[in-house]
Amino acid sequence: xxxxxxxxxxxxxxxxxxxxxxxxxxxxxxxxxxxxxxxxxxxxxxxxxxxxxxxxxxxxxxxxxxxxxxxxxxxxxxxxxxxxxxxxxxxxxxxxxxxxxxxxxxxxxxxxxxxxxxxxxxxxxxxxxxxxxxxxxxxxxxxxxxxxxxxxxxxxxxxxxxxxxxxxxxxxxxxxxxxxxxxxxxxxxxxxxxxxxxxxxxxxxxxxxxxxxxxxxxxx
Numbered sequence: 001x002x003x004x005x006x007x008x009x010x011x012x013x014x015x016x017x018x019x020x021x022x023x024x025x026x027x028x029x030x031x032x033x034x035x036x037x038x039x040x041x042x043x044x045x046x047x048x049x050x051x052x053x054x055x056x057x058x059x060x061x062x063x064x065x066x067x068x069x070x071x072x073x074x075x076x077x078x079x080x081x082x083x084x085x086x087x088x089x090x091x092x093x094x095x096x097x098x099x100x101x102x103x104x105x106x107x108x109x110x111x112x113x114x115x116x117x118x119x120x121x122x123x124x125x126x127x128x129x130x131x132x133x134x135x136x137x138x139x140x141x142x143x144x145x146x147x148x149x150x151x152x153x154x155x156x157x158x159x160x161x162x163x164x165x166x167x168x169x170x171x172x173x174x175x176x177x178x179x180x181x182x183x184x185x186x187x188x189x190x191x192x193x194x195x196x197x198x199x200x201x202x203x204x205x206x207x208x209x210x211x212x213x214x215x216x217x218x219x220x
């Protein structure tokens with residue numbers, strides 16, 4: 001993403017000196033952000049160990065699974081993205097382990113996730129389908145559950161923890177995360193540039209911009 005911004009800037013500036021500088025800088029950014037080891041270390045700043053269940057003498061009452069997008073196939077049919085499915089599977093696992101209801105939230109993501117994982121299990125499924133972002137999800141949850149019920153156990157990508165927790169706490173929800181929240185993450189310390197590295201770094205930038213935007217607009 002930084003490289004794209006520099007690419008746009010390249011066509012704005014007129015000076016040949018600055019154009020050359022932007023090209024070099026863009027190349028450096030591209031190499032750095034494509035290194036998986038960079039995302040592995042930077043991503044740790046978004047982890048929220050203080051909210052681990054073992055650090056609090058509280059029992060969660062719901063497992064919350066925020067959606068992570070949907071996509072259309074070649075036949076015009078909607079499907080949950082791999083990240084949405086990953087979160088849903090982890091949430092269902094936590095729901096069975098702790099024996100508490102499972103909440104799918106996030107517009108069409110939530111609807112598809114709940115439909116994808118309905119299997120007749122005894123757990124109660126609550127689906128919030130009105131929200132289009134993390135802030136709306138946190139706000140709309142008040143329509144379905146009571147804050148006084150107890151803590152929410154969050155099942156999402158660890159990089160997404162900080163913004164989600166802050167948004168939920170802004171709405172006065174008590175939030176916990178699983179002790180093993182990193183179990184689905186395999187640290188990648190490779191110094192070989194890759195598309196995966198670029199994707200991971202872009203996700204970090206997305207979360208960083210989201211947190212900054214939410215802060216200045218009073219959403220967290």
